[in-house]
Amino acid sequence: MKKIALALITSAVALGAASVQAQELKPYVGVGVVSSEHKYNAANDTSNGDRKSNEWGGKIFGGVQLDKTWGVEAGYTDFGKSSYGYTVGANSGRIESDAKSFYLAGKGSFPVSQQLAVTGKLGLAHNKNDVNASGLAVAYNGDSSRNALYAAVGAEYAFTEKLSGVLEYEHYGKNDNEQGRRKGALNLGVKASF
Numbered sequence: 759m760k761k762i763a764l765a766l767i768t769s770a771v772a773l774g775a776a777s778v779q780a781q782e783l784k785p786y787v788g789v790g791v792v793s794s795e796h797k798y799n800a801a802n803d804t805s806n807g808d809r810k811s812n813e814w815g816g817k818i819f820g821g822v823q824l825d826k827t828w829g830v831e832a833g834y835t836d837f838g839k840s841s842y843g844y845t846v847g848a849n850s851g852r853i854e855s856d857a858k859s860f861y862l863a864g865k866g867s868f869p870v871s872q873q874l875a876v877t878g879k880l881g882l883a884h885n886k887n888d889v890n891a892s893g894l895a896v897a898y899n900g901d902s903s904r905n906a907l908y909a910a911v912g913a914e915y916a917f918t919e920k921l922s923g924v925l926e927y928e929h930y931g932k933n934d935n936e937q938g939r940r941k942g943a944l945n946l947g948v949k950a951s952f
Contacts, residue, residue, distance in 0.1 A: 785952050788820070789819075790817040790819070798844070813839070860883065867914065875913065877926065878910065879909065885906055887937075887938055906931020910926050928945055
């Protein structure tokens, strides 16, 4: 009888602990609008065009808040497409870039007030950059992918218990082909918790 009672007590404690842990896990999903700098460096370019531009893209992300401070997040970012027309002497051409990234990161949230928290993320990004070029810049053509360090700092503002606004600067690291998207991006988004 003592063994059965001990087994029941142990099971109840284990189920209670598992229930508390399950209540602390808070999954979330979100979407964002991303602004990133794109830059082109065609060799011997003599055109007077602007080699830099800010492009708009989108982001979807999701994660699990493990407790009030720590969590894990994954996401997909499309940095948008950009292009640059260049001239070298009498020759002209065009370079186009289409960049995307996937990331997985640990996340820390540090409350400033009841509604506002400062956040930081650190992890790994898988960057892809498809470059199409014509004219003398055909050497830049190709689909490159590269893993790089991902880091972000930002803030979250809770509108309600389940809905928050997100503003953050994200550093995705380099691409193998550096035509087009630069390393960083600004994300403005919204997050829904469950």
